[in-house]
Amino acid sequence: xxxxxxxxxxxSPSTLPAGTNPIELAPCVLTIGNFDGVHLGHQAMLAQxxxxxxxxxxxxxxxxxxxxPREFFSPATAPARLTNLAEKQAxxxxxxxxxxxxxxxxxxxRSLSAQAxxxxxxxxxxxxxxxxxxxxxxxxxxTGDSQFLREYGLDVTNLHTIVDSTSKxxxxxxxxxxxxxxxxxxxxxxxxxxRDYSITGLVVSGDKIGRSMNFxxxxxxxxxxxxxxxxxxxxxxxxxxxxxxxxxxxxxSRAIEEKSGISGLRPESLFGTANLGxxxxxxxxxxxxxxxxxxxxxxxxYGLTLQVRFLHFLHGERRYENFEALKSGIHSDVKELxxxxxxxxD
Numbered sequence: 001x002x003x004x005x006x007x008x009x010x011x012s013p014s015t016l017p018a019g020t021n022p023i024e025l026a027p028c029v030l031t032i033g034n035f036d037g038v039h040l041g042h043q044a045m046l047a048q049x050x051x052x053x054x055x056x057x058x059x060x061x062x063x064x065x066x067x068x069p070r071e072f073f074s075p076a077t078a079p080a081r082l083t084n085l086a087e088k089q090a091x092x093x094x095x096x097x098x099x100x101x102x103x104x105x106x107x108x109x110r111s112l113s114a115q116a117x118x119x120x121x122x123x124x125x126x127x128x129x130x131x132x133x134x135x136x137x138x139x140x141x142x143t144g145d146s147q148f149l150r151e152y153g154l155d156v157t158n159l160h161t162i163v164d165s166t167s168k169x170x171x172x173x174x175x176x177x178x179x180x181x182x183x184x185x186x187x188x189x190x191x192x193x194x195r196d197y198s199i200t201g202l203v204v205s206g207d208k209i210g211r212s213m214n215f216x217x218x219x220x221x222x223x224x225x226x227x228x229x230x231x232x233x234x235x236x237x238x239x240x241x242x243x244x245x246x247x248x249x250x251x252x253s254r255a256i257e258e259k260s261g262i263s264g265l266r267p268e269s270l271f272g273t274a275n276l277g278x279x280x281x282x283x284x285x286x287x288x289x290x291x292x293x294x295x296x297x298x299x300x301x302y303g304l305t306l307q308v309r310f311l312h313f314l315h316g317e318r319r320y321e322n323f324e325a326l327k328s329g330i331h332s333d334v335k336e337l338x339x340x341x342x343x344x345x346d
Contacts, residue, residue, distance in 0.1 A: 236264025
């Protein structure tokens with residue numbers, strides 16, 4: 001998949017470095033949205049894009065926004081991210097997208113008129129067809145819609161709301177997935193996602209508080225304002241390469257002193273216990289952290305990219321009165337989660 005930032009695609013030739021030609025996209029069929037989580041509803045959109053691309057010999061393309069619009073308007077109250085940009089890129093590529101256009105959402109972009117946005121699609125991005133939700137709006141003050149684009153001359157397919165398979169047939173949405181994850185209902189969230197929920201990030205330096213209690217952790221960078229999950233979890237973890245592929249024996253090969261850890265529930269993974277939140281007992285309540293402890297494992301993991309798959313929610317974050325109480329609480333959580341993992345294998 002090729003990823004382009006919109007600013008690259010619309011840059012004036014006079015502003016490009018010497019010897020650089022403007023990027024010209026192949027004729028494409030495009031869908032537009034946040035695609036946060038790339039859930040089953042999004043996947044239905046992508047399937048429609050691929051079908052049209054195959055039928056009309058077009059390139060399947062997606063436009064997303066960074067930051068997401070509500071993060072631009074009100075970052076303090078914006079919905080928690082299900083997927084950061086890198087995770088979204090990997091998922092969209094896996095679902096057959098060949099061109100990803102990342103539009104920087106800012107004051108200039110949001111002030112585009114419906115006419116200017118349609119011109120951008122047709123004249124600069126080489127869009128020949130669109131697949132849009134039935135409630136899609138665009139342009140300054142949201143004055144544009146699918147009918148506007150049809151009258152402009154673009155081929156527009158509207159995909160109706162995708163619902164789940166329950167008796168209530170509720171709409172599948174990023175909001176529903178967030179709500180389920182926030183309450184710890186991981187299985188229900190995974191049903192709407194069509195896969196297991198995970199977070200991918202680089203192992204970075206932390207404050208080493210866990211190590212001081214004999215519970216060392218890998219501090220996994222979140223790359224989002226706030227995550228959609230909070231609490232204590234059983235996880236399994238794999239190491240992935242720059243292409244997003246799982247590295248065989250990627251974690252176990254780092255083990256030292258024969259402390260090779262506990263195998264996870266998927267191939268090449270290690271079992272871990274994770275704290276995802278603001279660590280109220282550490283007096284840093286405005287700093288979101290994903291910290292993973294690997295029982296019976298010792299290794300230097302700095303610089304690795306880890307994919308953390310959430311398996312089981314134990315409880316929400318707790319505030320402990322002192323260091324000893326915190327240490328005792330962590331010990332109890334790890335013991336209970338290791339026992340849970342054993343029950344899955346028996």
